[in-house]
Amino acid sequence: MKLKLDGKMLITGASGFVGSHLRDRLLAMGADVLAIRRPGSPPAKRGRSVEARYEDLPTLTRIVREEKPDYVFHVAGATKGRTYRDFSDGNVMPTRQLLRALEEAEHQPKRFVHISSLTAWGPGAIGRPVREEDPARPVEFYGRAKLEAERVVESYRHIPSAIIRPAGVFGPRDVDYFKLFESAHRGVDLYFGNERRYQSVVYIDDLIDSILAAAGIDRAVGRAYFIANPEPVTWGEFQSLIVKHTPRRVIKLRLPSQIVDVAGVLGELATRLDGKPRLFNRQKAIMAAQEAWICSVERARQELNFETRTPLEEAIAETAEWYRRERWL
Numbered sequence: 001m002k003l004k005l006d007g008k009m010l011i012t013g014a015s016g017f018v019g020s021h022l023r024d025r026l027l028a029m030g031a032d033v034l035a036i037r038r039p040g041s042p043p044a045k046r047g048r049s050v051e052a053r054y055e056d057l058p059t060l061t062r063i064v065r066e067e068k069p070d071y072v073f074h075v076a077g078a079t080k081g082r083t084y085r086d087f088s089d090g091n092v093m094p095t096r097q098l099l100r101a102l103e104e105a106e107h108q109p110k111r112f113v114h115i116s117s118l119t120a121w122g123p124g125a126i127g128r129p130v131r132e133e134d135p136a137r138p139v140e141f142y143g144r145a146k147l148e149a150e151r152v153v154e155s156y157r158h159i160p161s162a163i164i165r166p167a168g169v170f171g172p173r174d175v176d177y178f179k180l181f182e183s184a185h186r187g188v189d190l191y192f193g194n195e196r197r198y199q200s201v202v203y204i205d206d207l208i209d210s211i212l213a214a215a216g217i218d219r220a221v222g223r224a225y226f227i228a229n230p231e232p233v234t235w236g237e238f239q240s241l242i243v244k245h246t247p248r249r250v251i252k253l254r255l256p257s258q259i260v261d262v263a264g265v266l267g268e269l270a271t272r273l274d275g276k277p278r279l280f281n282r283q284k285a286i287m288a289a290q291e292a293w294i295c296s297v298e299r300a301r302q303e304l305n306f307e308t309r310t311p312l313e314e315a316i317a318e319t320a321e322w323y324r325r326e327r328w329l
Contacts, residue, residue: 003209003216007070009033009109010063014049015041018115018159018166018207019075019175023047025208034067036060036076060101062114068107071215074098075115077149079142086097087145095149099156110162111215114153117199119143120165120227123290129232130295132224140286146158150224160221161193162214164207167228167295171204171315172322180239181320184246185329193256195236198292200228206308213304220304226295229308241313 005286005303009026013019015294024046033047046127064089078090095114102109124130138144153161170177183190210227215221244249289294298308310318323329 002293003167003212004029005031005212005216006315007069008067008290009071010067010069010109011073012094013074013076013115014044014047016075017171018169018204019073020104020173021171021204021208022073022075022211025212034063034069036044038065040111054097054108056103057097060097060251061104064101064107064165065105070110070113072098072102072109073115073211073215074112077146078140079114081141085140085145087141088148091135091145093141093154093174096152099152102159103156106317108159110160111221112153112156112159113215114150114161114163115211116117116163116165116224117143117146118152118165118167118228118295119287120146120150121226123293124292124293124294126292129200129292130226132226132296132299132315139290140306142194142287162220162222163224164214165226165295166207166210167200167202167226167293169202169204169207171319172270172326174319175203176327178323179260179321180242181246181323181329184239184242184250185248185251187248189233189239189243189250191239191252191253193255195254196234197290198232198294199238200226200232200237200294201312202310202318203310203312204308205315205322206306209309210300210304212307217304223303225300225304225306226297227306228295228297229312230297232294233312238316244313245317303327 009031011019011023011033014023015037023033023035027047035047035049038053039053050063052063074095076094079085081087096304100325120136121130121144122139122143136147138147146149150163153163207227288305297306
């Protein structure tokens with residue numbers, strides 16, 4: 001379901017994958033969009049932006065007081081880090097500071113939409129997707145930090161909020177699933193013991209639909225929603241569709257899952273040497289070891305009228321074409 005929101009929008013994380021798509025959709029609606037960007041981040045190519053550090057509460061408060069946003073979309077977060085403190089500083093602290101700024105400015109938006117993650121609730125099991133009613137059981141630092149950030153949002157009960165927990169998000173501009181497209185482009189369909197493991201995924205356009213629904217539907221206040229395609233897929237099924245839309249011969253290569261553990265250790269050693277967080281670390285190895293990262297979207301269907309508008313194969317084909325057109329491949 002497509003919704004049109006009117007008014008002024010404040011967004012964080014607009015330079016990232018999900019945030020940039022959300023900003024573009026809001027601008028296409030004709031909304032006045034202001035993005036908060038960290039110092040050093042480039043100014044927005046579309047829409048307005050302002051530079052601020054999340055540690056700087058007075059500046060955040062001034063921005064809120066002057067702009068008086070009708071809707072706040074908190075998308076920014078950190079997916080890389082070595083210690084729990086790294087993930088907390090990138091996910092929990094910005095969430096708390098943004099909500100404190102709204103409180104200090106004595107401004108209540110129509111909706112505060114917080115983008116969390118399936119990892120905050122932890123993995124499911126084959127035949128048993130995670131549901132919102134289940135207890136949260138994050139298994140690594142990123143998931144723990146996203147859960148803690150959710151708890152912060154819930155503690156500000158006087159601010160009308162909704163929480164979106166996407167599964168694996170793919171689409172144009174994404175850099176994580178891109179590695180699978182890049183590998184296929186190089187002629188290799190690569191697995192690390194995960195070919196038959198299950199995952200829930202969602203195309204970026206469908207995720208943006210759900211975020212806008214959470215902002216515009218009254219029933220969403222105080223609720224959290226898993227967002228994904230209704231049917232989970234194995235990594236083998238997902239990657240086979242990538243291979244199908246790769247215009248070259250691709251060979252399948254199966255490597256043992258233990259290589260992920262080794263890569264995680266090597267990634268952390270490299271981080272200790274140069275201080276740069278790596279996507280591959282022991283925390284990611286823990287995530288990769290789970291049999292099924294899958295979730296139910298029944299609540300989102302019932303309360304947000306959520307549905308996936310783009311079939312999985314079509315979404316993968318569109319993503320592959322974008323990577324080629326933009327010369328990522």
